Amino acid sequence: MSNPNIVAVTSILGKADTLTPANTTANVLLANAASSNTVLKINQIVAANVDGTNAIDTTVAINSAAAGSGTSFPICSTVSVPADASLIVVDKTTGIYLEEDKSITVQSSTASKIAYSISYEIISSS
Amino acid sequence: MAIRNWQGGFITATEITPTGPLETGSASGVWTLAEAAAYTEQGIWPTAGNLPPDRGIIGGGQDDITGAQNIIQYITISSTGNAIDFGDLTVRRRDLGALSSATRGVFAGGYGDPNPVNTIDYITIASTGDAIDFGDLTVIASGTSACSNSTRGIIFLGITNDTSNSDIIEFVTIASAANSTDFGDLTNSQRTSQGLSSSTRAVRCGGFSNVMDYVTISSTGNATDFGDLPRSAYYLSSGNCTSGTRGIISSISGASASNEINYITIASTGNSVDFGDATTTLNNNPASCSNTTRGIIAGSAPNSSNIIQYVTIASTGNAIDFGDLTSAIYYSSGLSDCHGALS
Secondary structure (H helix, E strand, O other), X not given: OOOOOOOOOOEEEEEEEEEOOOOOOOEEEEEEOXXXXXXXXXXXXXXXXXXXXXXXXXXXXXXXXXXXXXXEEEEEEEEEEOEEEEEEEEOHHHOEEEOOOEEEEEEEOOOOOEEEEEEEEEEEOX | OOOOOHHHHHHHOOOOOOOOOOOOOEEEEEEEHHHHHHXXXXXXXXXXXXXXXXXXXXXXXXXXXXXXXXXEEEEEOOOOOOXXXXXXXXXXXXXXXXXXXXXXXXXXXXXXXXXXXXXXXXXXXOOOOOOEEEEEOOOOEEOOEEEEOOOEEEEEOOEEOOOEOEXXXXXXXXXXXXXXXXXXXXXXXXXXXXXXXXXXXXXXXXXXXXXXXXXXXXXXXXXXXXXXXXXXXXXXXXXXXXXXXXXXXXXXXOOOOEEEEEEEEOOOOOOOEXXXXXXXXXXXXXXXXXXXXXXXEEOOOOOXXXXXXXXEOOOOOOOEEEEEEEEEEEOOXXXXXXXXXXX
16 A cells, blocks of 8 residues: 555644663664555654763664664664763654554664654554 | 754753764764764764773793793783783893883884894784884893883893893884884993883882982983882892882892782882782793783793782782783783873
């Protein structure tokens, strides 16, 4: 299925998710499944370093397939988040539409130390 | 991209400026990618993996098989790991002096095979490359000792022209490779003493007497009497083992090895004070270096040895085993990129 025409949508559902990766590999923060008949409008992604001492690197990427598959295209790549600080990776001024069969992955240089939060809208036409 | 400082202050009520770029730098607040990029460009964004200087260097020395060595090895002072091979000195030698800034280590004089030298060479501490020619001492000297602040190195020459102990002091500007220049004189002649410093004062400890004296590093004046060591000593540890406030003296030895460690308060002119004990007896110029909290003593335990041990400078506790040198040596010298005289 194709993405919905956003001037003729049937529903817009606000949603937020969180993830604190317990490893240092890429983890799926949000995936839009194939044939979902929805497009996801990403309003905000925040990476919060919960370590009180050390800066930790974060990488946030759009993947060309759902579930973290396909090719990874970083929005930010190994950007340091200082101790006890938060980095706004995406906000409303830099919003992203996440189409069907695409995903957003996050990766931290230290396990369990960066908490990611994502706020988005599920836009549906059926 | 202009920096909008209110972003960090938005949740802290106080404007925040990052204190990076070390990994432990502070920048609590909420930041945009644009702000992170701008502060990274300014070199103050706390960056993962950017660790503070923590490298100790042990250079030169002698082993029991092949004689004087050109080996350089390094340790991570805050660890307790084994030493790792660095590059080589330009000239094989033992009984050499060593001093350093935060980026450059300098080795001065020493006894090569078969003769003493006036060589000064330097290394870039953060690298693992070979030493490069720096310049020359004004005379051939071995049994040298040395210390420094962040800009000027002070060298106590020791035996000159392979004949007799000397009271000669010379200095180098660490960032500028050139011959050394005459300073004032020590209060008595010496060799194989230990040099310790704060950012302003350099102290010479022992070297065939119990005498300690000091100079003001930024001057070129004569030395002034400090307190005394507990007894006449030579072949002391070689290297600036200092927190900036307290200097650690080890291998207070000579005819016989000793496990005794003393400390001095560099800003005072008091006698050295008993510290804990080394894990072994020491003699024959162990290499010594430090960061601001931990002092290292390497080799010479009491003869050719691969033993490294450390003390917590602010304590008066006994030394504790560290890792091992890459080979057993003695008569080497130590320096670091993080000693207490650099601030």
